Amino acid sequence: MKKYFTRLLLLVAAAIAPVYVMAQAMPPIPVDPDVKIGKLDNGLTYYIRHNEYPKGQADYYIAQKVGSMQEEDNQRGLAHFLEHMCFNGTKNFPGNEVVSWLETVGVKFGQNLNAYTSTDQTVYNICNVPTARESVQDSCLLILHDWADGLLLEDAEIDKERGVIHEEWRRSNVGQMRILEKLLPTIYPDSKYAHRLPIGTMEVVDNFPYQDLRDYYEKWYRPDLQGIVVVGDIDVDRIEAKIKEIFSDVKMPDNPAERVYFPVPDNKETIFAVGSDPELRNAVVQIMFKSEATPDSLKGNLDYLIGKYAVNMIDAMLNARFQEMSSKPDAVFALADAGYGQYMLSKTVDALTVAALPKGDDLIPAFEAVYREVLRAKRGGFTSSEYDRTRSEYLSRLEKAYNNRATTTSTSLVEEYVNHFLDNEPIPGIENEFTMMSMLANQLPVEMINMALPELIGDENVIVLAMLPEAEGFTVPTEAQLAEAMQRVDAEEIEAFVDEVKSEPLIEALPAPGKIVAITENPLYNTQEWTLSNGVKVVVKKTDFKENEILFNALALGGTSVLGAEDDMNLRYLPYAIGQHGLGTYSSSDLEKYLAGKQASCDIELSAYDREVSGSTVPKDLPVLMELIYATFTGFAISPDDFKSAQNIYTGALKNQEAQPTYQFNKQLLEYLFKSPRSYALDVATVENASRDRILEIVGSQLANAADYTFYFVGNIDIDAFKPLVEQYIATLPAKAGKPASVKLAGLGIEAGSSTEQVKQKMDTPTTYAAIVVTGDMPYTAKNQKLASIAGQILSARLLKTVREDKGAVYSIGAHGQLSRISDNPVMFQTSFPMKPEMKDEVLEIIAGQFDDMTKNISAEELGKVKEFMVKEATRGMTENQAWLSGMTGYQILPVDTFLTAVDTINAITEADVEAFMAELMKQNNYRVFVMDPAE
Numbered sequence: 001m002k003k004y005f006t007r008l009l010l011l012v013a014a015a016i017a018p019v020y021v022m023a024q025a026m027p028p029i030p031v032d033p034d035v036k037i038g039k040l041d042n043g044l045t046y047y048i049r050h051n052e053y054p055k056g057q058a059d060y061y062i063a064q065k066v067g068s069m070q071e072e073d074n075q076r077g078l079a080h081f082l083e084h085m086c087f088n089g090t091k092n093f094p095g096n097e098v099v100s101w102l103e104t105v106g107v108k109f110g111q112n113l114n115a116y117t118s119t120d121q122t123v124y125n126i127c128n129v130p131t132a133r134e135s136v137q138d139s140c141l142l143i144l145h146d147w148a149d150g151l152l153l154e155d156a157e158i159d160k161e162r163g164v165i166h167e168e169w170r171r172s173n174v175g176q177m178r179i180l181e182k183l184l185p186t187i188y189p190d191s192k193y194a195h196r197l198p199i200g201t202m203e204v205v206d207n208f209p210y211q212d213l214r215d216y217y218e219k220w221y222r223p224d225l226q227g228i229v230v231v232g233d234i235d236v237d238r239i240e241a242k243i244k245e246i247f248s249d250v251k252m253p254d255n256p257a258e259r260v261y262f263p264v265p266d267n268k269e270t271i272f273a274v275g276s277d278p279e280l281r282n283a284v285v286q287i288m289f290k291s292e293a294t295p296d297s298l299k300g301n302l303d304y305l306i307g308k309y310a311v312n313m314i315d316a317m318l319n320a321r322f323q324e325m326s327s328k329p330d331a332v333f334a335l336a337d338a339g340y341g342q343y344m345l346s347k348t349v350d351a352l353t354v355a356a357l358p359k360g361d362d363l364i365p366a367f368e369a370v371y372r373e374v375l376r377a378k379r380g381g382f383t384s385s386e387y388d389r390t391r392s393e394y395l396s397r398l399e400k401a402y403n404n405r406a407t408t409t410s411t412s413l414v415e416e417y418v419n420h421f422l423d424n425e426p427i428p429g430i431e432n433e434f435t436m437m438s439m440l441a442n443q444l445p446v447e448m449i450n451m452a453l454p455e456l457i458g459d460e461n462v463i464v465l466a467m468l469p470e471a472e473g474f475t476v477p478t479e480a481q482l483a484e485a486m487q488r489v490d491a492e493e494i495e496a497f498v499d500e501v502k503s504e505p506l507i508e509a510l511p512a513p514g515k516i517v518a519i520t521e522n523p524l525y526n527t528q529e530w531t532l533s534n535g536v537k538v539v540v541k542k543t544d545f546k547e548n549e550i551l552f553n554a555l556a557l558g559g560t561s562v563l564g565a566e567d568d569m570n571l572r573y574l575p576y577a578i579g580q581h582g583l584g585t586y587s588s589s590d591l592e593k594y595l596a597g598k599q600a601s602c603d604i605e606l607s608a609y610d611r612e613v614s615g616s617t618v619p620k621d622l623p624v625l626m627e628l629i630y631a632t633f634t635g636f637a638i639s640p641d642d643f644k645s646a647q648n649i650y651t652g653a654l655k656n657q658e659a660q661p662t663y664q665f666n667k668q669l670l671e672y673l674f675k676s677p678r679s680y681a682l683d684v685a686t687v688e689n690a691s692r693d694r695i696l697e698i699v700g701s702q703l704a705n706a707a708d709y710t711f712y713f714v715g716n717i718d719i720d721a722f723k724p725l726v727e728q729y730i731a732t733l734p735a736k737a738g739k740p741a742s743v744k745l746a747g748l749g750i751e752a753g754s755s756t757e758q759v760k761q762k763m764d765t766p767t768t769y770a771a772i773v774v775t776g777d778m779p780y781t782a783k784n785q786k787l788a789s790i791a792g793q794i795l796s797a798r799l800l801k802t803v804r805e806d807k808g809a810v811y812s813i814g815a816h817g818q819l820s821r822i823s824d825n826p827v828m829f830q831t832s833f834p835m836k837p838e839m840k841d842e843v844l845e846i847i848a849g850q851f852d853d854m855t856k857n858i859s860a861e862e863l864g865k866v867k868e869f870m871v872k873e874a875t876r877g878m879t880e881n882q883a884w885l886s887g888m889t890g891y892q893i894l895p896v897d898t899f900l901t902a903v904d905t906i907n908a909i910t911e912a913d914v915e916a917f918m919a920e921l922m923k924q925n926n927y928r929v930f931v932m933d934p935a936e
Contacts, residue, residue, distance in 0.1 A: 026301040029436075032429030035417060036236055043224030044148075044247050047417040048239050049231045053407045054876045057128045058232020059414045060140045062147055063421050064122040065225040068196040069262055071216070077200015078208065078216045080117040081165060085213070086124060087115075088157040090146030095157075096805065098143055104861075105129065105136050106868035108793075109800070110814070117198045120261070120347045121422050127411055130872060131233045141230075141239075141246050148226050149250040153214050163808020163836070165205050171811050171834050172199060173765045175280035175660070179467045186273040187463055192262050193345045219257055223250045227421035231410040264290070264349040270462040270486065272479035278470040279660050279764055282652055283358050285367045287374070288351040290343055290461035296424035305426060305433075306440060309394075310452045311340040311352075316390045317382045317449075318354070321373055321497065324589045327580075327645040333366040334359045334645075334652035338374075340456065347423070351463075352456040359648045361473040363466055364485050372489050378457045380496035381450030391441055392597030400599050400618055402434040403548035469656040502590045506583060507631055514731025516723060524897070525888050528719075530726065535707040535737035538726055539888065541714045543881055550622060550715035551881045552602075552629070554613040555889045556708035558741030560698065561608040561748060568678040570698065573650075573690040576682065577638060578604060578699060580646040583628070584635035588642045595624070602628035604636070604699065609743045609822045610893060611702045613709070619716055626729040629711075633703050633733050636696075643692040650687045657683070664761050665769040665932045669832075672757045672930050673773060676748045706733035708741050710892055714885045749824025750775050756929040766934040768837040772847055775926040776827035778819060778917075782898045782905045785819045786870070787917040790909060791854065792817020792829055793866045798850050799831060807846070809839040821894040827921055837934060844929065851927070855919040858911040867906050874902035 031037070035049040068079045087098050087109075099109045107113050107129055115124040124147055126140050181197060188194035228247065230239050267290075294304060315338055322336035336356040343351035354374055358366035401408075408430065419425040428436065464486070468476050477485075514533040522529055522539070530538040560571055580588045595601075602615035602625060613632055617625035657663040667681040674680065711730055713722070750773065778784050795815040803813050815831040829851075835843055877883030877899070887899025898905070 026303045028300050029302055029305060029426040030428050030432050032427045032432070034429060035413075035427065036240060038240065040223065040244065040248055042248065042250055042252055043222075044226050044228065044250060045421055046228040046240070046243050046247075047230070047421065048234075048236045048243075049413060049417075050234060050236050051231050051408070051410045051413055052233050053409055054128065054233075055879065056131055056233050057410065057872075057876070058131045058137065058140075058230060058234050059410045060126040060129065060144055061229040061414050061418055062124050062144045063227045063229065063418045064221060065120070065227075065259060065422060066220040067118050067120045067122055068198040068200070069119045069192060070220050070259075071196065071200075073195075074204065075208070075212055075216055076196070077165070077198075077205045078213050079122060080198045080200060081161065081205060082151075082213060082217055082221075083115045083117045083122055083124070084161050084165060085151055085153055085157065086147045088161060089152040089154055090143070091150035091152065092142050092146055094152065096801075098146075101139070102126065102129075102143075103797070103865035104868060106865075106872035108869050110812075119193065119196055119198065119345045123418060125414075128872065128876075129232070134238070137234060137239065138242055138246075141228075141242055144228055145246050145250070148221060148223070148247070151217060153210070153217065155210050158210055158213065160805065160808055162206055164804055164811055165199075166202060167809065167834070167836060168811035169199050169202055169205070170765055170767050170836070175277035175469070175764075176467060178764070179275035179277050179280065183273040183275050183465065186271060187344065187465065188264065188346075189267070189271070190265050191346075193264065196345070218253070222252055222256060223247070224252060224256065225259060227418070229414050229417045229421070231414045231417070261348050262346070264343065264346050266461055267463070268460050270464060270483065272464045272466075272482045274466045274468075274477060274479060274482070276468045276470045276474075276476050277764070280467060280469040281656055281660055281663075283363050283466070283468040283474060284355060285358070285363050285370075285467075286353055286355045286463075286465040287367075287371055288343060288353045288463040288465070289457050290349050290351045290463065291456060291458070293342070293348050293350045299424045299426060302436065302440075305428075305437065306444065307452075309437065309441060309444070310449055311456070312394065313387065313390050313449050314352075314377075314453055314456065315339050316393070317386050318373070318377060320386065320390070320592070321377070322370070323592070325369070325373070326648070327587065327589050327641055329641055329644045331645065331648065332359055332369050333357055334649040336366075336370050336373075357649075357652050359652055362475050363468060364477055364481065367464075367466070367482065368485050368489050371486060372492065372494060374457060375489065375492075376494045376497055378454050379494060381453070382446055383497065383499045384446050385499045385501060386497075387446035387449060389593060389596035395438060395441055396597045396599050398434055398437060400548050402430050403618070404546055405430045407546045469659065471656045471659060474656075501593055502586060504585065506586060506594060506627060507635075508584070510630075510728060511732045513724065513727040515727055516731070524900070525884070525891075527888070532726070532731040534731055534733060534735040536709065536711065536730055536733065536735050538711045538713070538730060540717060540719065540722070541712075541884060541888070542717045542719060543715055543884070545715075545879050545881050547716055548618045549881055550617050550619060550625070550713060550717055551885050552615045552617070552625060552711070552713050553885055553889050554629070554709040554711045555892055556611050556710075556741055557609065557743050557893065558708065559607050559609045559611050559702070561744070561746035563698070565677075567694070567698065568676065569686050570690050570694050571678045572680065572682060572686050574606065574695050574698065576650055576687075577643060577646055577690065577692070577695050580638070580642045582637045582639055582642060583631040584637060586637075587639045598624045600624040600628060602632050604632065604703070606699070606702055608746065608748055612889075613703070619718065622717070622722065623725060626725045630729040630733065633706055636699055636703060638692060638696060640692065647687050647690075650682065651684050654682065654684045654687065661761050661763040661767065661769065661932070665771075668759055668932065669771050669930045673750045673928065674748070675751055679748065704734065705736050706730070707735035707737050712885055712888055714881045714888075743822050745822075745824055747824060750828075750926075750928070752926050754925050754927040756931070758931045758933065760933050760935040762935045766837055767834045768840045768934070769832075769834050769932045770840065770844065771830065771832040771930045772844075773928045773930075774829040774851065774921065775825040775928075776921045776924045777825075778827050778920065780819060780821050780826065780894055780896055782896060782901050783909065783913070784917065785896075785898045786902070786905050786909060787913060788817040788819040788827060788829075789870065790817075790863070790866050790906075791914055791918055793869070794858065794862050794914065795829065795831070795850060795854065797862060797865070798854075799847065802846050802850070803835075803843055807839065807842070809843050810835045821890060821896070829921070840931065840933070844931075848927075851918070851922060854915070855922055856915055858914045860911060863909070863911050863914060867909065870906050871903055874906065877902070
């Protein structure tokens with residue numbers, strides 16, 4: 001197999017020889033000086049770092065260098081099964097106590113507490129744990145210890161979990177997974193990877209002897225393959241001492257099994273793998289150019305970082321070309337993507353993977369187009385202008401990360417250290433990375449990138465994977481037809497790429513600046529409110545939460561609810577159409593090139609009762625954001641090509657949806673719940689018949705009067721420098737003072753009343769899908785808003801316990817409760833899930849019983865857990881720009897503060913409050929059930 005990295009070393013050495021001419025070898029990559037790394041005598045590795053973002057919290061991870069590749073044939077699925085069992089009884093936390101105890105300190109299962117299993121690794125995490133009490137820190141380490149060497153693996157708990165995992169398999173056994181499972185032996189000939197998808201086989205999951213799981217655990221969960229990572233607002237020395245105290249007793253086996261990383265055989269001839277399934281949503285083709293993965297032992301020197309930089313540039317420039325191609329009306333694919341990284345399931349092989357979503361029924365033209373583009377880049381290289389834009393974007397993101405280094409999240413740092421442990425990925429720290437890569441990126445010419453590209457794309461070790469729906473009109477190609485198409489493109493004389501860049505200004509001419517005519521102080525949110533000469537109001541809150549972040553939102557009441565039924569189709573498609581917009585004479589592709597290297601974005605969102613223009617930037621690019629805001633209000637545009645491109649994307653994605661059970665479930669659920677067709681699911685007819693002209697008219701009318709909007713800016717803002725920008729770009733917007741827009745409910749919500757609807761759908765894997773939606777009307781108060789959220793979380797925890805853990809009827813289930821400021825259905829509770837068909841009636845009865853029980857039986861324990869979590873989240877929000885922005889804009893919609901008072905409101909809520917809230921909700925009798933069963 002091609003040794004891409006080895007060849008790249010030579011290219012890199014030649015490219016930067018002047019820099020290191022005196023060096024005999026590439027310098028080593030430094031290790032982040034802020035992380036303490038150690039290893040116990042038993043072989044266990046640990047990483048510890050103090051980090052105060054978020055303040056008062058820490059993350060705890062344990063990574064295992066084992067996965068499904070360590071299973072024997074009679075153990076297929078046990079690595080993943082064992083991951084589940086870590087939450088079902090340990091030496092110090094029997095039964096469900098891991099989850100239950102962590103909930104008492106504000107850690108929520110699924111959100112802060114989770115795990116994953118892959119072919120070569122298994123990783124567990126406990127995130128956002130409050131650190132005020134040392135006993136809590138120690139208990140989290142004790143949980144990691146038990147996961148490493150203290151699982152109980154009791155017979156009864158194993159049997160209960162079989163049902164849960166069977167439901168996980170049922171949920172994941174969709175068209176794409178079924179095709180992949182069939183084709184893996186073709187893609188991985190003579191390789192163990194062909195038969196080691198982590199979910200395993202249900203024959204093993206349902207029937208394995210208990211001892212088989214215990215044997216896997218004892219054999220592979222051992223300290224030399226385990227890494228502990230703790231990052232957060234902690235005392236590093238104290239945590240290190242505790243790790244030594246708690247983990248030193250974990251014993252290595254006397255004769256440890258060898259940990260083998262399995263190779264992937266070469267294939268001299270291209271492998272073509274073609275599969276189809278009636279429930280696949282859309283056709284897709286992938287071309288994978290395999291190369292040997294960089295050995296972990298060679299990742300420690302600077303040339304490895306440079307190699308990663310080179311493939312980063314290649315990926316980005318290929319994707320920019322694909323994006324530009326897909327935006328043209330004659331494009332043969334709706335979407336295409338390129339990326340270099342791990343080859344599918346295997347750690348030992350990397351690949352440049354190119355994928356395309358065909359626009360029509362025939363996959364061959366899309367296959368030829370993306371392959372031709374890969375060859376165009378291989379033969380002709382990239383242009384200097386492409387590289388300059390891409391490098392500028394890379395450096396801009398790097399600078400943003402460096403400037404925000406004081407507010408790098410603990411979770412981001414943990415993930416870096418986990419990757420260092422598992423794969424020896426470099427961890428230089430952002431300061432070192434910024435210094436090294438800023439210099440080297442400017443030193444490395446496009447010629448080096450163009451020399452590197454052919455090393456990724458060889459004639460051998462190529463895989464072509466095609467997956468198609470079994471549906472009328474779709475042509476399933478043979479392997480011979482794909483091979484012939486490849487040969488045709490190989491034989492072509494392919495012209496070099498021409499980079500077309502728009503040179504005219506984004507805004508043709510700006511009017512003379514307006515003025516800030518009044519400044520007032522708002523003590524509620526500690527903001528300044530500026531009134532401009534055109535009547536527009538601007539609210540500014542300067543913060544020091546993040547050095548390199550400024551967020552923006554312009555909000556106006558009144559939205560699309562005033563439009564008649566004749567606009568239902570266009571309104572249903574509008575959110576998708578505006579996602580691919582331009583400004584002025586700039587198309588979406590032109591705009592992307594214009595913004596290369598600039599950290600600024602601006603988008604619009606129109607809903608029934610309000611409209612928003614929002615964005616973000618960094619302090620140095622604040623003028624760019626202001627330019628985008630002005631251009632959005634005065635020159636929002638969707639070119640005919642962009643509109644057609646978006647239609648191609650969505651018609652391609654939706655074409656075979658009718659055969660997909662989940663699409664049918666969502667489609668029919670929305671039709672059952674809502675009176676207005678504008679709330680229905682998107683379909684092909686809607687996309688094809690939407691009017692670009694009418695959508696632009698609607699957007700234009702919603703943006704016509706800037707005086708309707710209040711403009712909010714939150715972040716690290718230099719107030720004096722910002723004022724002239726506001727006067728130039730916002731005070732000059734077209735605006736007409738008048739009565740503030742008001743909201744009148746238009747009856748677009750869910751109809752009142754209780755009912756049950758049952759339908760049937762043909763499906764390959766028999767599954768019942770169900771949704772329960774409960775609506776009501778209550779006053780919007782700070783207390784009621786928190787009560788809706790609390791009640792939803794209590795219900796979610798109850799359903800997880802009764803339906804998943806006790807009954808094994810589902811893999812995942814949750815509930816959500818909310819109270820909206822302005823809505824046709826102010827109160828809404830909903831839960832939606834797939835489940836075992838034979839348990840449908842029992843599950844629906846359990847859920848109805850829980851809704852009823854919550855009107856009279858809320859325990860102090862379950863309420864305390866939810867309050868702990870919500871107080872933690874609310875406290876963290878006080879130091880986040882987005883939370884402040886949401887609090888202020890929410891207050892504009894309806895002047896009730898739920899942000900500043902959150903902690904006090906949550907702490908004051910009692911069990912009786914929740915019971916009374918739920919009693920009032922259920923008394924209104926709006927309980928709707930929708931069920932889709934498998935057809936006979």
